[in-house]
Amino acid sequence: MAVLEWLFSVSDELLFSDGIVDTFGGLTSLRPRRLQVLLQACTSIRTKRAFLLLARHFKHGWYSRLDIPAIELGRGKRQLVKNGVLDREYQVTVPPRFANAN
Secondary structure, X not given: OHHHHHHXXXXXXXXXXXHHHHHHHOOOOOOHHHHHHXXXXXXXXXXXXXXXXXXXXXXXXXXXXXXXXXXXXXXXXXXXXXXXXXXXXXXXXXXXXXXXXX
């Protein structure tokens, strides 16, 4: 829950800063069932998309066990980074190294 709150409170400019990215990379032991409940209860589309994008980027084992279609991710594109690259899966603009062009 704390990581979701942290992503919610940080500005777009800092969302992909070294501190957040490094911390997120270390989240290897989250419980997918508990995380599923938290993500479904979260009301911030921006927060959920950023969280899932970072989880996918780091290839966390728990990411593949999430039921992503059950998580409301809203509609339309969101800009998280100015002059970023569109991640097609989550429909957000991000720094190029985080984008999934598929």
